[in-house]
Amino acid sequence: MGTFSISSGLRGDNLRMVGKLAVVAALMFGFGYALVPMYKAICTALGINVLSLSERQPGASTANGQNSQIDYSRSISIEFDANARGPWAFKPAVNTLNVHPGELTTVMYEFRNTQDRVMSAQAIPSYAPKQATAHFNKLECFCFNEYTLQPGEVKQWPVVFVVDPKLPRDVKTITLSYTFFEVPGKNVKQGQAPKLEAEPRT
Template sequence: MSDKRWQLADLLRRDNRLMMGKLLVVVALMSGFGYALVPVYRAVCTALGINVLTLAEGTHAVRAEDVKNTQVDYSRSIEIEFDANARGPWDFKPATNHLTVHPGELTTVMYEFRNVQDRTMSAQAIPSYAPKQATSHFKKLECFCFNEYTLAPGEVKQWPVVFYVDPKLPRDVKTITLSYTFFEVTGKDVGKDAAKKQAAAPAQERKL
């Protein structure tokens, strides 16, 4: 009788160890999947050419010295198309929709922003590129992208994009489209506007 109990207990211990091993494997797989989501998302966006962003843009890694050491390739011309999209009540447009540049040539294009609302608004711009293989070859020294800007009602501002095209751009790429989407950063200026109105109200009204 004792032998059967011992065998049963040993069987239960083995089952518990097996179950514990399976649970650890599941936990490890879930953790790995969580860490893999970001690079997978970036890979999918890159493959589809959607909202392709570069680390250099986020960190402003391009330096003026890099441009000085870049030779202009006058044997090639690249057509640059500028596209501007506004998600919300903004007037947002480039000074020109098209430029022809040489690889390595430093170029500046201005963008105009107008807040057409009767309230203060904050917004920021996110860039994307076409074709996708041009992304890493479009070098910016100055750009308004990723920064948050606040404009008063009716206020108009202009900001530059200073860039050059890396001469290492594949020769089969003849045209690059730089597209910006300018959208409102919500939930920040509502409180500011309310505070201004409250401060401007008469003292007796504020008490009520």
Template sequence: MSESKRPWTLASALRRDNLHLVGKLLVVVTMMFGFGYALVPLYNAICSALGINVLSLSERQHAVRAEDVKNGQIDYSRKITVEFDANARGPWEFKPAMSHAVVHPGELTTVMYEFRNVQNRVMAAQAIPSYAPKQATAHFNKLECFCFNEYTLQPGETKQWPVVFVIDPKLPKDVKTITLSYTFFEVAGKGKAQAQLSAPVLSSKEPRT
């Protein structure tokens, strides 16, 4: 082979190798996307097979009893600002009744969240909470929360759910603001109508107290 043909041959080989590499990367990306997309129905299949709501187990671990709150002490020397955030993964409405509340550690507090199914079909949905800063998670205790269950809403139906919580007085002194954020998303498969009976629900058509 002549010297003049060697650069062209080398460039062709490099181009061919690059195309092979790009092809492999595309396959890997496609597989990762497919795996991530399949996680939600897989999770729901596991929940249905075991008869439990895996998504709410960690939240139930932080649930407290009313008796424990009554027997606890309220730290009036401290004030914690709790910010309420709501995110909806889908074409529906989801919002808290207030943007924030100032509470004392050990004080029982209730905030309402409203959800409206704006679609023309029945929906099964689940709320997943998150906390900021992270160190506040173990000290944010709930007596009642709609995040414990999966719910079914009829087309155009509006519901209001309470979140009853108390902040542990053992919360680190440097934490003065906590953000409680909920993401409400549709879950695949049938909704669990029985779950609606396990938590207080106030319809928007009923008078508020």
């Protein structure tokens, strides 16, 4: 009789323990299930989940995915011209590019000293038509800087520019022209070691 009472008591304790564990498991499952909507609600209230908020607004992601400073409604043809006043090679990497006003663009220019002597030279830009000059903004350019090149040396320089969206709409083509000429009185005889100038960033 005593053994039966002990066994019944242990079985009752086990059942109560199993019941408690079942309740704890159910609460944990419910908490985990509710965690996602709770997180979204908290982030929405605090303004943390900005990406989700923008995705809920129709057309917001499309509008925010484009640079509002770029005028995609029109294209401008940019022609690149290079003139070398002397026995050396000077050319752009491309002759023509179509860009949107407000779009950041980079074009490389190459200069090669084809002579057997050291030389110093610099470039001066010009624009056509003249009315485009005020709307052609160069963020980086090699113009107006003097360079010293060894015999056969090749250098490449970038031109980084943006066409102002305020450019008159009747202007469809802009020509950027560079004239590279040797600096008078700066010739260095072969065999001498001139001081090379650092690449400029304007």
